[in-house]
């Protein structure tokens with residue numbers, strides 16, 4: 001008797017429905033730690049804003065947000081976070097001294113200085129970006145982990161790709177029977193491109209905590225594709241949300257939304273451009289599978305999420321059938337936490 005094995009790149013409808021159902025099952029608004037758990041502080045650092053909230057057995061409270069500090073001394077960001085944790089605790093009615101752990105999910109890249117993470121992000125540190133970027137500081141790095149460790153006993157700082165990966169392993173699509181998967185990756189296709197990687201049950205960090213910056217791997221030599229990192233022709237420079245706007249504006253697509261609207265209306269040039277974007281992203285996914293031998297990759301981020309029904313089959317088609325001993329048995333799926341992956345990143349580091 002011949003049996004047809006289910007195609008791992010095209011999971012059965014029931015599995016896919018289960019994964020989508022997870023997207024509805026959890027919300028930060030209703031999330032609570034187990035009864036008796038001490039409160040934890042969650043910090044999200046982006047290029048434009050810092051967001052802090054406190055979570056305990058009563059739920060998520062004391063949300064505060066500010067523009068990311070970019071003036072003053074190199075410890076300005078660390079000081080800002082400590083102050084915002086204080087404000088969040090005050091708003092939540094939680095004494096700061098009761099905060100048991102602080103989880104920080106931050107944009108990268110990082111540099112380790114005596115074991116402590118410092119931020120070397122070109123959109124925050126003027127000393128990295130150079131004067132052309134117009135940032136109001138000359139920082140090579142912004143202190144991050146050291147000032148937090150001086151103020152709190154348990155601090156975990158990770159790249160936001162790792163935070164999202166941990167959230168997907170804990171509550172989203174990167175679990176098997178409720179257990180976090182040992183070999184998996186999370187990929188965000190958003191304003192930028194980021195990943196979080198897990199192999200043999202170990203979340204990969206690397207020498208400076210930068211494992212997963214696959215968006216800055218080189219693909220082509222197009223000199224019309226300049227990344228914010230300074231590279232020309234890397235994945236992010238070609239397909240990230242801001243790259244779509246920059247590359248295709250002159251063709252009449254001022255942002256990614258207009259490109260997709262045109263494609264859905266049958267515009268063959270827009271369809272061709274999106275196919276090209278999927279070829280680049282699909283190759284990056286294949287490269288991750290070939291390098292790491294992962295079992296499942298969950299994909300999120302605003303560009304992907306708003307067009308996932310259109311994009312996922314195209315991405316699967318790029319990967320499908322390539323060097324089958326590597327790609328067979330690896331699924332590409334949409335993020336179980338949907339648009340809320342980022343909201344859970346810092347929480348997943350301390351909950």
Ligand SMILES: [Zn+2]
Nearest residue numbers: 216227229234
């Ligand atoms: Zn780059």
